[in-house]
Amino acid sequence: MHIQQLTIENFRNLATQTLNFHPQQNYISGCNGSGKTALLEALYSLGRGKSFRETQTRHIIAHQKDFYRLIAKIIDDKAEHLLGIERQTRDYRIRLDGENLSGLSALADLLPIQMLNSDHFALIDQGPEHRRRFTDYGLFYQDSRFLPAWQRYQYALKNRNAALRDNWPDEHIRPWHHQLSQTAQLIDQLRQIYLNDLEARLNYYHAELGGLETLNIRYHRGWAQDKTLEELLIQHLPRDRQLKHTRDGIHRAEWRIYAQEQDIAHYFSRGQQKTLLCALILAQNQVIQESSGKQPIILIDDITAELDPKRRELLLQFLTDSGAQLFITSIEALDTPKNRQHFFIQAGQLTPQS
Template sequence: MVVRGLNLTGFRNYKTLSAKFSPSCNWIIGSNGQGKTNLVEAIHYLCNLESFRTRKTTILLNTGSCATRLVGEVERNSVLHKIDITVNEKGRRVLLDHKVLQRTSEYMLSFASLAFAPEGVSLFRNQPQERRRFFNRTLSLLDSTHLADLQSYKEVLGQKNILLKKQQREAEIKPWNELLARYGVSITKKRQKFVAQVNETLSSVFQELTGREDALELQYEPALRSWDKGEGSVLHEIESSLERERQYGHALVGPHRDDYRMQLGERRDREFFSQGEYRITYLSLKLCINSVLIKKTGNHPVIILDDLFSELDQRVVNHTISTLEKMENQVFITSTTLPQGGAVHGEKIQIIQGRIVE
């Protein structure tokens, strides 16, 4: 997938902007506070219908404007699509090739960008729900049935929680537990498989970027201990926590309580990772997700690297650049300066006060 061009009206600090991009590497260069992140945020919004730094869409509107418009030309499988998004205080309207888009999920499976941004670097420091949200979204890009399973699971969980709050009898809750066991096994298996796919290359990507020898592993901590023993065992596991669930008034066992961790050698993330290690392990994870996406879908997501070089040492910076140059994805990198030493490939776009300077 390639974003060929973008027109913005009233987006963040851009009154208007019209830009064309290279299908390979695009360097967005400028001093602090000029609009580099805002530009890649708009590209990410065009690809994913969400920002990587806020869920409040009204913040995207240029101060004083009542709406913002993003119009992009996006190429996918050699076909050029026109995407026209308007966001105002009431909501959002998306036109894909001049037709109103009804379902966000269809769009998500068609267009995608992967962002590496300072906000995401805290993923393994944040609450588990942030990680579940991140991995749910990533897995849904790979498998549309996963999204459907998640939605069904959530609905059933809601029903069960209502019954638990009303202190209903076990017989009333049983059919919901059976459904939770079915969807729970399916969701857990997919998460397990995905994590195994990521781990096939995670260590080697990390070692290539850093020159270090430690093994890097993404660890999946499923809440269902018996997930690999079949639905019967899982149902038994869920049912055996009924008393506790009644006390708390909500369901305590199932993939809505899963977690993910990172381990570098013998050291686990929250207790031991340095600032730079959070960044570089997160970057390695993103690059592995990119490989899994390409292998599974044949599509190359747009890669966005915001403020890539802060807190990374020179060796990691050099290796990251050479890794990016080998990739077939379209890449956007924001930085206050071009990296030192040697020419960089691709297009350079200079931003000053919300404008592109030729």
């Protein structure tokens, strides 16, 4: 699977243009502020429906414009697809092959996308929501039961929290406990299976990239092991009433990576953490490919700043061997392999280089 063509209109500082991409490696070079990261952001939006760095659409829409539009021609093993995304400040439209799509999950199903940039250090040293988001993205592809279970859980959680905020009587809150407990049990099981799988692949790629330590993923499901979630929701209802939200459940789950009994957030150097993050991307890339039969698009921002030449070469070799389409940015032009595409970007305009 690859993105063959992309038309961009009113997206950040990028000029309105149509770009044709190489099915394997695409290199984008240019000075800071020229639009390199904005291009990756546009590509990311094709598979995720949103930016990796901005929550407010109005900041993504070009100055004095009312919308942005992305139109992509996507090629997979079976067909050619035309995907269009148009976003206004408070509204969006997604069309695939002339049909309207109502949810972002359809985008993810069509076009798996993974991003590697400096923000990924959040997987190591920031809050558990970053790690849950990473895990659940992979789970979406590994097991078809995950998304409907997650949606049911979020619906029940939203309603229980609303009832707590509005101080509803117990008999109006308790009906949500069973649904929360049932769906949480399934999601917990799926997460444990996924993390066990990820740990094995992570150790393999970590060693291949030069890592010496054996890595262990430690997982906490979000509530005590000796009780069901339903029991705890009943027991802690008075506390949750005071807090006005639900403190137990899979939305509180956490996992961290350890080496030699130490949390790598404190034990690993920045360089070691970079190696580990590359191994994580490779491991999840393999899971998604094997589970869905689709090869994720890989976006790597400022590769020369994030990786030394040796690890950079190893990472790109693994990704190339996997069949992934790569989009790689750097300030300086890299030695582009033959039969690959290099773009130079200046003031938002990309120019193919021979």
